[in-house]
Amino acid sequence: MAHDIGQGSFVKFSDGPIGSNPGTHYRLADFDWSGIKRADPVDISHILSTANEFLSSPTYDPGEAKLNIQWDPSLDILSSIKSQATNSVVTLVFANGGTARLGYSAFGQVQSIDGIKAARDDIMTGTITIKLSGEVGTTTNW
């Protein structure tokens, strides 16, 4: 495999009205995932240390995903997302060469829908922010 462009990537919810098909429920212009991040390591060096020692966190923060969408009032994504369950599995699916994909899944819930913009001469847009929680798993099943 090689480096790839983002076309064909999408984000999917495991349940709720928008879970079944992201292509028909919102149009994704692009998305950002902050990625995983461990807490800062703690310096546990002491007077008998022969070199600096650090204790790393065994867990990590799975971050958040920001989805820039093309806002379509007829899809009423606002109502759909308001009713989304806290234990939804959110899968970030990345293009991986042609029709191949690779997904990362974690629990997630929509934190905000903001930046909804209707311009006179352009397609309407908005931003969905999803907070991810728990272990991030790799999946080819979405």
Place this chain on the structure above:
Amino acid sequence: MPSTTYIDELLRQELAASADIASQVASRIYTVQAPQGSAWPCLVVARNTQGGEAFADMLGNSGLTRATYMVSALSDSLEEVRNLSRAVRTLLQYKQTEGIRLIVVTDEDEQQEDSPGGEQLPLYRTDLTIQVTYTAT
């Protein structure tokens, strides 16, 4: 399914459905080029093939495309051409239908050409450039 042909037809239908325009050109609304020997005045609708732009999303076409068209009013009478182009502008400017999401008239260019028949009277022509955003899936 909507296509380039579909939007061309839709534009012609909109023009033909206008009582004001019909009273001036009857059925003389043509695509790309007016036939030789056409009576005046007439309208010609041509798509600028260089100007198409799809509003894509990460899974493909999001269903909207924007293209540029030129609607030309032609006649051997300056008054007829001006009346006709005014009627077209009034009809199309900021028009919104289910298929045509928005039309914006961006330019108007008055021209004068030698008559194709070689007569003394010149041919008058006003080109309206319109930007059409339409549904195409």
